[in-house]
Amino acid sequence: MSAVGLHRVVEPQGVLPQAATRLDTDPAIHPDEVRIAVERLNLDAASFRQLTQEGGDIRSRVLEIIETRGKMHNPVTGSGGMLIGTVEEVGPGSPLGLKPGDRVATLVSLTLTPLRITDGLANWSGTSEQVPCAGHAILFGRSIAAVLPDDLDDDLALAVFDVCGAPALVDRVVRSYGSPRVAVLGGAGKSGCLALAAARRSGAARTLGLVPSTSEKQLLDRVELADVSALADARDPVATAAAVTGALGGPADVTVVCVDVPGCEHGAILATAPGGTVIFFSMATSFPAAALGAEGLAADVTMLIGNGYVPGHAEAALGLVRAEPGVRALFQARLAAH
Amino acid sequence: MSAVGLHRVVEPQGVLPQAATRLDTDPAIHPDEVRIAVERLNLDAASFRQLTQEGGDIRSRVLEIIETRGKMHNPVTGSGGMLIGTVEEVGPGSPLGLKPGDRVATLVSLTLTPLRITDGLANWSGTSEQVPCAGHAILFGRSIAAVLPDDLDDDLALAVFDVCGAPALVDRVVRSYGSPRVAVLGGAGKSGCLALAAARRSGAARTLGLVPSTSEKQLLDRVELADVSALADARDPVATAAAVTGALGGPADVTVVCVDVPGCEHGAILATAPGGTVIFFSMATSFPAAALGAEGLAADVTMLIGNGYVPGHAEAALGLVRAEPGVRALFQARLAAH
Numbered sequence: 001m002s003a004v005g006l007h008r009v010v011e012p013q014g015v016l017p018q019a020a021t022r023l024d025t026d027p028a029i030h031p032d033e034v035r036i037a038v039e040r041l042n043l044d045a046a047s048f049r050q051l052t053q054e055g056g057d058i059r060s061r062v063l064e065i066i067e068t069r070g071k072m073h074n075p076v077t078g079s080g081g082m083l084i085g086t087v088e089e090v091g092p093g094s095p096l097g098l099k100p101g102d103r104v105a106t107l108v109s110l111t112l113t114p115l116r117i118t119d120g121l122a123n124w125s126g127t128s129e130q131v132p133c134a135g136h137a138i139l140f141g142r143s144i145a146a147v148l149p150d151d152l153d154d155d156l157a158l159a160v161f162d163v164c165g166a167p168a169l170v171d172r173v174v175r176s177y178g179s180p181r182v183a184v185l186g187g188a189g190k191s192g193c194l195a196l197a198a199a200r201r202s203g204a205a206r207t208l209g210l211v212p213s214t215s216e217k218q219l220l221d222r223v224e225l226a227d228v229s230a231l232a233d234a235r236d237p238v239a240t241a242a243a244v245t246g247a248l249g250g251p252a253d254v255t256v257v258c259v260d261v262p263g264c265e266h267g268a269i270l271a272t273a274p275g276g277t278v279i280f281f282s283m284a285t286s287f288p289a290a291a292l293g294a295e296g297l298a299a300d301v302t303m304l305i306g307n308g309y310v311p312g313h314a315e316a317a318l319g320l321v322r323a324e325p326g327v328r329a330l331f332q333a334r335l336a337a338h
Numbered sequence: 339m340s341a342v343g344l345h346r347v348v349e350p351q352g353v354l355p356q357a358a359t360r361l362d363t364d365p366a367i368h369p370d371e372v373r374i375a376v377e378r379l380n381l382d383a384a385s386f387r388q389l390t391q392e393g394g395d396i397r398s399r400v401l402e403i404i405e406t407r408g409k410m411h412n413p414v415t416g417s418g419g420m421l422i423g424t425v426e427e428v429g430p431g432s433p434l435g436l437k438p439g440d441r442v443a444t445l446v447s448l449t450l451t452p453l454r455i456t457d458g459l460a461n462w463s464g465t466s467e468q469v470p471c472a473g474h475a476i477l478f479g480r481s482i483a484a485v486l487p488d489d490l491d492d493d494l495a496l497a498v499f500d501v502c503g504a505p506a507l508v509d510r511v512v513r514s515y516g517s518p519r520v521a522v523l524g525g526a527g528k529s530g531c532l533a534l535a536a537a538r539r540s541g542a543a544r545t546l547g548l549v550p551s552t553s554e555k556q557l558l559d560r561v562e563l564a565d566v567s568a569l570a571d572a573r574d575p576v577a578t579a580a581a582v583t584g585a586l587g588g589p590a591d592v593t594v595v596c597v598d599v600p601g602c603e604h605g606a607i608l609a610t611a612p613g614g615t616v617i618f619f620s621m622a623t624s625f626p627a628a629a630l631g632a633e634g635l636a637a638d639v640t641m642l643i644g645n646g647y648v649p650g651h652a653e654a655a656l657g658l659v660r661a662e663p664g665v666r667a668l669f670q671a672r673l674a675a676h
Binding site: 004006014015016018107108109111112142143144165236237238239266270280283285286287288290291292294295296297298299300301302303304305306307308309310311 | 342344352353354356445446449450480481503574575576577604608618621623624625626628629630632634635636637639640641642643646647648649
């Protein structure tokens, strides 16, 4: 069980590191751990907004949280973020495949990562969620970290890592069907365009990107990541099913939900053929709406909770960005708009 | 699209029957519809409680809802219930396999079922969620109804129908693994005991029922539905994983969550082997807790939203009740305690 970091939990005893109020940040690593020299924290947007609104000296407040808890776990929002750094030491039993000197991003939340800051955050202005810093962090046997590529900007790589579970799971599901018809709701977004690229490469017979506006449709058509695009509000089940069925010549065998607004469950279910699969990647997905919706529609569909972790997902997603100019163009457009 | 009843939606136009504020209850059926002579409504527990607490004449209130909306769809709770009745007329294109005279229970919610009451609910006391009545209801092409068996009490059959999606989906998943190790969290409950019975019959190598108390453990051990039972609070991830791993001799290949309390996601994920599947049947499941939990634990597991509909699920579940004295005993104990 130490692979998930139980031995680093100071209090309360017996809970997982994420649920802990305090972690042990001892720099001496266990045999399956890795120590990282931290270069930058990326606070998650919700946490940074809350800390800003709280008023007071944000730098002292972040330092206080990290020192008290042994991790950057915002007690109000419950959220964390991720970090960038360089591998300092790798335990002989670490399964992560890292070596000293690797520049990495952690793909597990800061809410479960032991962290100690040694420079008082002196170089942080306090006005951005990007926090330059010095200190160390610990990765467990079952943590996830990705080596930052030399050929891509950090910001682009981080944006890709943020959604890299989507193309990996789409690849697995599409291959299990052979050559299915695939619909991606929210096809012009970050996870959506990666899902479309993965579906085509994994053997989809035909891919559809569903988008909510003509500007997104033009964007998606220009990058040619989907065989066909269609316009519909994914919250409207009847319109969504009609758009998917019309564009694909029948319901989808695999429907991928990448629209981050509530209420897209019924449209996705109705757009999917009997025996098909709906993959929900949106955190706005309602479990009861999906479960009861499928029952109410007598829909014999498999419904997957999009797992953000599939082995090899980060490298595979970077590979898509390198191989597909359309994916890169969409990500860069979104980063520039930010 | 008429298979889901769009033609019965009066307002607003273009939404699914469940989202409609008013349905058309015309007794003249479309080619793929079925008309039922209603004998009893079972209001869902949340709706009945709200109506009782609202005060006033509950009979008038229920009649007013049904007359205004053309369905028994509680506007406060958003919930409905189901009904029992006898098939009166079957359209030539109905795929439901029903014939006039069949006594059936509807397995789709009253919130999407056109309903007209003709006896003013004169025989209802107003003190029970069981509402004897006369009138008619309409089933669509994609509705679900199950014929009530002659050899089992209505109450037992209805309790089985309520959770019949669980054993059907467990059967499908267990068969896809060959002979997996299966853990059922909440194994002594209604869906849990059916899941255990289904897992064993579908070829599970070893089945475990996890329960939260010694009384439930004794109950489960007595009926011998699980190869082994274990005690743990399913909301405690570390204890749950340890109990499952200890009892099965390793993590489960298939973990089934039938515990209707929040916070069981991480324990289920941690108890499951890489490449395994977690099936969430509890409506208390949190989508983000499951998605982020798997990522935080670097768990390569497939996570399924338990779909309440699998073709043939009702008949299969009744078959388990008939074949497994342990299932029948557990259901009857729970019905008697009610």
